[in-house]
Amino acid sequence: MLGNSSHVVPFLIAYLIGAAVSLTHRLPSRDVRTGTGNEYFLSTLPVAFIAPTQLDRAGWTVTADSFQPGCEPRNVLDRTGATWWETQFSPTVDPLPHNIVIDMKNSYVINGFRMLPRQDGSPSGNIGQHTIDVSLDSNTWTRVASGTYANDQARKTTYFQNVPARYVRLTAQSTAEGRGYQSVTVGEINVLSGPDPTLPRDNWKVTADSENPLPNQHRAVEATDGAPTTYWSTQFDGSSPGFPHTFTIDQGSAKAVSGLSYLGPPTSQGRIGQYTIHKSTDGSTWTLVTSGTWTDDAQPKSTEFGAVTVQYIRLTALSEAGNRGPWAAAAEINLFDGSRQATDFSVTVDSQETTVPTEDGRANNALDGDPTTFWTTQWANTNNVPRYPHFFRIDMKVPYSVKGLSYLPRQTPGNLQGNIGQHLIEVSLDGASWTPVARGTWQDNQLMKVVNWQGVLGRYLRLTALTEAGNRGPWAAAAEIKPLIQSTYSAPAPESQGRWGETIDFPLVPVAVALVPATSEVLVWSAWNADNYGDGNGRTVTAIYNPSMGIVTQSVVTNTQHDMFCPGISMSKTGLIVVSGGTNAEKTSIYRWSSGAQLVMPRGYHSQVTLSNGGIFTIGGSWSGVQGGKNAEYYDPTANTWSLRPGCPVAPILINDRQGVYRQDNHAWLFARQNRSVFQAGPSRNMNWFTTDNQGTTTPAGPRGNDVDAMNGIAVMYDAVAGKILTVGGALHYDSTYTSAKAHIITLGAPNTRPTVTTLPDAHYARAFHNGVVLPDGRVFIVGGVNYARIFSDDTSILYPELFDPTTNTFTVMAPMSIPRNYHSAAILLADGTVFTGGGGLCGVGCTANHYDAQIFRPPYLFNGDSTVATRPKITNLSPAAKNVPLGSTVTVTTDTPVAKFAMVRFGSATHSVNTDQLRVPLTFTAGGGNVYRVGVPGDPGVVVPGWWMLFALDARGVPSLAATVQVG
Numbered sequence: 019m020l021g022n023s024s025h026v027v028p029f030l031i032a033y034l035i036g037a038a039v040s041l042t043h044r045l046p047s048r049d050v051r052t053g054t055g056n057e058y059f060l061s062t063l064p065v066a067f068i069a070p071t072q073l074d075r076a077g078w079t080v081t082a083d084s085f086q087p088g089c090e091p092r093n094v095l096d097r098t099g100a101t102w103w104e105t106q107f108s109p110t111v112d113p114l115p116h117n118i119v120i121d122m123k124n125s126y127v128i129n130g131f132r133m134l135p136r137q138d139g140s141p142s143g144n145i146g147q148h149t150i151d152v153s154l155d156s157n158t159w160t161r162v163a164s165g166t167y168a169n170d171q172a173r174k175t176t177y178f179q180n181v182p183a184r185y186v187r188l189t190a191q192s193t194a195e196g197r198g199y200q201s202v203t204v205g206e207i208n209v210l211s212g213p214d215p216t217l218p219r220d221n222w223k224v225t226a227d228s229e230n231p232l233p234n235q236h237r238a239v240e241a242t243d244g245a246p247t248t249y250w251s252t253q254f255d256g257s258s259p260g261f262p263h264t265f266t267i268d269q270g271s272a273k274a275v276s277g278l279s280y281l282g283p284p285t286s287q288g289r290i291g292q293y294t295i296h297k298s299t300d301g302s303t304w305t306l307v308t309s310g311t312w313t314d315d316a317q318p319k320s321t322e323f324g325a326v327t328v329q330y331i332r333l334t335a336l337s338e339a340g341n342r343g344p345w346a347a348a349a350e351i352n353l354f355d356g357s358r359q360a361t362d363f364s365v366t367v368d369s370q371e372t373t374v375p376t377e378d379g380r381a382n383n384a385l386d387g388d389p390t391t392f393w394t395t396q397w398a399n400t401n402n403v404p405r406y407p408h409f410f411r412i413d414m415k416v417p418y419s420v421k422g423l424s425y426l427p428r429q430t431p432g433n434l435q436g437n438i439g440q441h442l443i444e445v446s447l448d449g450a451s452w453t454p455v456a457r458g459t460w461q462d463n464q465l466m467k468v469v470n471w472q473g474v475l476g477r478y479l480r481l482t483a484l485t486e487a488g489n490r491g492p493w494a495a496a497a498e499i500k501p502l503i504q505s506t507y508s509a510p511a512p513e514s515q516g517r518w519g520e521t522i523d524f525p526l527v528p529v530a531v532a533l534v535p536a537t538s539e540v541l542v543w544s545a546w547n548a549d550n551y552g553d554g555n556g557r558t559v560t561a562i563y564n565p566s567m568g569i570v571t572q573s574v575v576t577n578t579q580h581d582m583f584c585p586g587i588s589m590s591k592t593g594l595i596v597v598s599g600g601t602n603a604e605k606t607s608i609y610r611w612s613s614g615a616q617l618v619m620p621r622g623y624h625s626q627v628t629l630s631n632g633g634i635f636t637i638g639g640s641w642s643g644v645q646g647g648k649n650a651e652y653y654d655p656t657a658n659t660w661s662l663r664p665g666c667p668v669a670p671i672l673i674n675d676r677q678g679v680y681r682q683d684n685h686a687w688l689f690a691r692q693n694r695s696v697f698q699a700g701p702s703r704n705m706n707w708f709t710t711d712n713q714g715t716t717t718p719a720g721p722r723g724n725d726v727d728a729m730n731g732i733a734v735m736y737d738a739v740a741g742k743i744l745t746v747g748g749a750l751h752y753d754s755t756y757t758s759a760k761a762h763i764i765t766l767g768a769p770n771t772r773p774t775v776t777t778l779p780d781a782h783y784a785r786a787f788h789n790g791v792v793l794p795d796g797r798v799f800i801v802g803g804v805n806y807a808r809i810f811s812d813d814t815s816i817l818y819p820e821l822f823d824p825t826t827n828t829f830t831v832m833a834p835m836s837i838p839r840n841y842h843s844a845a846i847l848l849a850d851g852t853v854f855t856g857g858g859g860l861c862g863v864g865c866t867a868n869h870y871d872a873q874i875f876r877p878p879y880l881f882n883g884d885s886t887v888a889t890r891p892k893i894t895n896l897s898p899a900a901k902n903v904p905l906g907s908t909v910t911v912t913t914d915t916p917v918a919k920f921a922m923v924r925f926g927s928a929t930h931s932v933n934t935d936q937l938r939v940p941l942t943f944t945a946g947g948g949n950v951y952r953v954g955v956p957g958d959p960g961v962v963v964p965g966w967w968m969l970f971a972l973d974a975r976g977v978p979s980l981a982a983t984v985q986v987g
Contacts, residue, residue: 436495
């Protein structure tokens with residue numbers, strides 16, 4: 019329905035931070051109203067409302083068909099009523115109609131328009147009859163409102179249905195005076211965006227798991243009484259029950275719900291942090307709808323999701339936002355009206371079962387909000403059963419900002435038939451041109467799968483099922499498939515901030531990751547279970563992601579009897595991925611999964627690094643095995659033996675963690691250097707050198723500048739030739755502590771000498787549990803992490819990555835990601851110069867910090883700066899062959915276009931913010947004719963650690979080629 023400025027009936031009072039503020043709300047036309055021709059208010063308060071808000075106008079531009087010099091169109095964006103736009107009236111008068119067009123520079127989902135007439139007291143030029151149109155391209159326009167403004171100086175607000183737009187056009191067809199004047203004026207223009215209206219609360223019944231026992235104070239009903247000064251609180255006098263806390267709403271009947279708004283209590287105590295929202299049709303069986311974390315401030319909060327038609331909604335508080343205690347509280351809780359979303363959604367499928375009287379398998383069942391019904395593809399006609407792939411396409415009738423999809427497999431007890439495994443998710447505006455947003459493989463169980471991605475404008479959403487998760491047959495099934503919709507949309511950040519690619523779904527939480535030499539596939543694993551740790555039963559859930567094919571394949575490793583959660587990882591000289599310790603703390607496994615020698619000292623949460631001679635060094639790891647005394651060991655790959663290095667004790671690397679040695683020796687920052695030496699850069703403030711020959715030795719290397727202990731920070735060798743290491747962030751303690759933004763460059767000299775430490779300006783964000791990835795051009799990508807270090811929590815997530823540039827020693831904020839990457843996340847460089855980042859969580863079924871996915875970040879060097887993808891140089895020939903490039907040799911590289919730089923980056927492996935394999939070596943070269951280059955490989959194995967490397971050629975703009983794979987040493 020198009021909005022009409024003279025017949026919109028906005029209503030009511032919203033509750034904001036302890037004060038009632040008059041806001042407006044759109045309703046269908048009705049006769050009972052009071053007010054002027056601008057905004058109408060009902061005389062009662064049937065519901066609370068969070069109104070759409072004005073978009074930030076920074077960078078916007080404006081044009082008009084006419085203007086009088088001195089009254090230019092830009093005045094409508096100058097935030098003052100003292101200036102205005104006016105069409106030409108001298109020396110000649112430009113006749114009606116007139117239009118003014120706002121270019122918001124980005125596309126948004128908008129639902130309102132606000133115009134302020136000139137404010138100098140003159141009614142001259144006030145607009146009367148008018149239309150409002152929107153466009154994505156300034157060529158094709160859609161009418162969203164029309165009507166007549168009153169002849170006064172009050173602001174005019176028009177609401178309409180959510181619509182995507184970049185351009186907004188106001189066309190004046192008459193002046194409000196009614197005397198035939200042709201010149202019009204406008205003081206200010208704003209565009210609005212915001213949530214759906216809220217549902218009436220008249221018939222609600224609300225209950226909570228706990229209320230404070232004071233008479234008539236802080237009961238559950240006080241969160242729905244319309245007064246921001248009263249509030250529900252869990253018990254805080256006497257015994258205070260701990261989290262989780264629940265607040266359950268019975269609406270009295272089933273209604274379409276598209277979100278929930280939350281206003282915290284008047285005081286800070288009890289503000290909800292981490293939360294989940296569940297739905298139910300009967301008040302007994304609950305299904306997860308969404309989850310998240312609210313910040314610790316007094317601002318109103320809201321979360322939106324694809325409309326669900328249910329009677330019961332439950333908000334579960336999992337934490338207090340400021341960690342002040344075990345309480346939860348709320349001044350006001352409302353539900354958003356999802357009727358506009360839910361109505362008219364339709365679905366098209368390739369197949370549905372409609373021929374069996376005892377089983378209704380129609381596609382509409384997956385949109386009905388009832389988990390007991392389901393869609394299934396045809397199976398009864400055994401002679402002609404449709405085969406994979408199968409598709410499920412939703413037409414939402416109008417474009418929305420789609421940010422995700424939830425998939426609930428059929429819920430028939432014990433029946434997994436039709437569970438979707440490999441899949442592809444796409445979004446389209448026209449149903450013809452499709453944009454992939456996610457792909458991967460889901461677990462074979464009946465739990466809800468939630469996929470998130472960067473918001474994309476689309477009317478159509480298509481899920482294509484490629485395989486059945488258990489290989490039971492050619493069928494696909496779903497109890498519920500719902501788009502996750504947000505009412506606001508911003509176009510992607512400029513290419514100068516990089517771009518996030520599609521989501522990759524895994525059938526596990528990818529806690530550890532390694533780039534496989536020779537194939538450049540991505541190996542990931544979790545623990546004995548896909549989403550939990552701790553059993554130690556000798557198995558590991560793993561998966562392989564093939565970037566070129568976009569396929570995720572799962573396997574469970576049992577033959578090595580090794581639960582490889584929280585291990586040490588490093589790449590051997592020959593390209594073997596060596597995994598030691600972890601939950602089965604004495605074990606060693608070697609990809610493609612054979613057993614290696616057992617550690618002398620069982621350990622977990624340790625680090626290990628491949629040395630200049632191809633051996634492997636490890637130290638620390640009191641998380642598993644006996645706590646304390648985890649001195650160093652050395653692994654000889656040829657002899658397949660571990661042996662102790664008593665001259666390399668763990669004591670010098672300990673941090674002063676409040677939890678003791680269990681946490682004090684975790685995740686050492688280790689770097690291989692000359693003559694089989696190891697430099698330990700952190701996380702302890704005090705640094706050390708180790709030598710590994712014979713019994714080993716330890717030499718103190720001094721403090722890391724003005725830094726403190728930095729557990730779960732990062733250290734990245736971005737220039738191994740110059741010995742340059744970047745360190746960023748971390749925390750004094752492993753858990754429950756604030757983090758640091760401190761950054762340093764450590765410049766190494768000869769082994770056993772004190773390095774130079776340079777203190778940098780702080781990074782933009784304080785972080786822990788983040789990851790650092792060196793790029794081919796020498797810059798370092800810093801991603802994920804939290805501001806307050808707490809395990810298994812997405813509270814205080816940092817969604818904005820940063821890019822460190824060593825040529826300027828500066829940090830630049832990159833495009834935000836949509837999925838938190840915190841404790842138990844990992845990131846590595848891929849062979850195409852992009853960054854793989856995934857995981858986080860591993861805290862059991864229902865834990866909201868579990869992230870069964872990854873995303874690919876495309877750095878700025880892959881773009882031209884004008885929304886087009888940069889053309890890469892290509893390595894067309896490499897001599898000698900990729901294998902067995904000797905140290906100190908010269909490699910002849912031929913490219914298709916001129917290049918300006920060469921660099922090698924070692925194949926990486928990562929877990930728990932540690933990647934000891936990644937090293938970058940800038941290469942010297944001489945140019946011959948015909949784009950042929952003689953590239954020198956350094957002869958020092960303490961710089962070019964033997965193993966598999968990615969060789970990149972970069973053009974003059976810094977655009978990297980696809981890597982050529984070389985084995986050095």
